[in-house]
Amino acid sequence: MTPTTTNTNERPLLVVVLGPTGSGKTDLAVAIAHHFSTEIISTDSRQFYKGMPIGTAQPTAEQLAIVPHHFIADRLPEEELSAGGYEREALERLEELFARHNVVVAVGGSGLYIDALCEGFDDLPSDTREVREELMRRLSEEGLEALVEELRARDEAYWAVVDRKNPARIVRALEVCIASGLPYSTQRTAQKRERPFDVVKLGVLWDREELYDRINRRVDMMVANGLEEEARSVFHLRHLSSLQTVGYREFFDYFDGTISQEGAIELVKRNSRRYAKRQMTWFRRDTSTYWLAPNDTAGAIDIIREKLEK
RNA sequence: GGUGCGAUGGCCGAGUGGCUAGGCAAAGGUCUGCAAAACCUUCUACAGCGGUUCGAUUCCGCUUCGCACCU
Numbered sequence: 001m002t003p004t005t006t007n008t009n010e011r012p013l014l015v016v017v018l019g020p021t022g023s024g025k026t027d028l029a030v031a032i033a034h035h036f037s038t039e040i041i042s043t044d045s046r047q048f049y050k051g052m053p054i055g056t057a058q059p060t061a062e063q064l065a066i067v068p069h070h071f072i073a074d075r076l077p078e079e080e081l082s083a084g085g086y087e088r089e090a091l092e093r094l095e096e097l098f099a100r101h102n103v104v105v106a107v108g109g110s111g112l113y114i115d116a117l118c119e120g121f122d123d124l125p126s127d128t129r130e131v132r133e134e135l136m137r138r139l140s141e142e143g144l145e146a147l148v149e150e151l152r153a154r155d156e157a158y159w160a161v162v163d164r165k166n167p168a169r170i171v172r173a174l175e176v177c178i179a180s181g182l183p184y185s186t187q188r189t190a191q192k193r194e195r196p197f198d199v200v201k202l203g204v205l206w207d208r209e210e211l212y213d214r215i216n217r218r219v220d221m222m223v224a225n226g227l228e229e230e231a232r233s234v235f236h237l238r239h240l241s242s243l244q245t246v247g248y249r250e251f252f253d254y255f256d257g258t259i260s261q262e263g264a265i266e267l268v269k270r271n272s273r274r275y276a277k278r279q280m281t282w283f284r285r286d287t288s289t290y291w292l293a294p295n296d297t298a299g300a301i302d303i304i305r306e307k308l309e310k
Numbered sequence: 311g312g313u314g315c316g317a318u319g320g321c322c323g324a325g326u327g328g329c330u331a332g333g334c335a336a337a338g339g340u341c342u343g344c345a346a347a348a349c350c351u352u353c354u355a356c357a358g359c360g361g362u363u364c365g366a367u368u369c370c371g372c373u374u375c376g377c378a379c380c381u
Contacts, residue, residue, distance in 0.1 A: 116342080125343095167348070168341095169341080171344095172342090277336095277337085277338095
């Protein structure tokens with residue numbers, strides 16, 4: 001298909017398609033990308049791993065054949081890609097894509113990764129793996145309180161505002177303090193990074209009940225398509241954060257014998273619903289998002305065209 | 311027909327003459343490198359009607375419903 005719109009603006013456009021899990025954003029993104037004869041870059045924190053196509057609902061072979069995709073099943077689960085690493089890699093890839101297209105489509109449900117791509121992070125130490133591991137060890141041995149106290153000593157300003165009950169936040173702050181030798185708070189500017197492209201965000205909005213119903217049915221479909229076998233094939237990788245994923249953890253518990261197979265499936269459904277709810281909480285914050293009815297490809301194309309002509 | 315036991319929030323479930331058990335589900339929210347992660351908040355119920363009492367979800371009576379047993 002030929003491009004139906006020319007970009008009169010000198011800046012290229014990144015069309016971000018977002019929405020909760022099971023909202024049909026992949027279909028919409030493929031339709032949009034196909035219409036504009038362009039490519040898709042995934043903003044999903046799990047779909048870039050190999051060996052987990054069913055549970056992470058990666059695009060189908062047909063969809064991949066229609067539109068070239070990036071960051072889909074292109075690395076092993078052992079090669080974990082953090083949001084920061086994703087920001088760097090995805091920006092590089094986008095530069096290549098914008099050399100060939102004036103519109104590129106991004107799709108995915110990971111709010112943090114979308115923000116990393118569109119707004120960027122501050123420059124914080126990147127290789128903190130060892131520091132983190134040490135902190136995790138201390139967390140389990142000394143407890144959260146000890147780490148909170150250390151954070152207070154190293155960065156009282158951040159200590160005053162963090163969620164002190166959340167180990168993940170405490171560990172991350174300490175990790176940055178220790179790795180950089182500077183307080184985390186002085187390095188957090190929360191400033192949006194300048195990007196060489198414009199962004200339009202299109203959200204797929206569902207009625208909650210309907211979405212939950214879709215999610216439940218989609219899980220049944222995944223099970224019918226072999227989710228259990230897929231989970232078994234990555235069972236030995238369960239300790240990796242790439243496998244701390246809805247659809248796998250529940251089956252791991254089933255393999256352990258702590259829950260039944262039926263129970264695992266029910267939990268996959270419930271956890272998928274909760275995930276969708278959290279995604280919506282995240283997405284609602286961005287008031288610049290255009291919310292579309294499900295399957296409203298025409299509406300999406302109209303908005304994009306308007307952006308390009310403006 | 312009789313006797314006994316029971317009736318607690320969407321569900322499970324403990325308990326008490328005055329002091330919102332708890333769990334699950336759900337809803338709302340937080341979010342700058344594990345994010346499909348991690349974490350926070352909210353949801354004051356005691357079947358109905360009377361009675362006793364300063365005060366009843368808790369005690370008494372009746373009614374309704376459920377379960378069990380007897381005839």
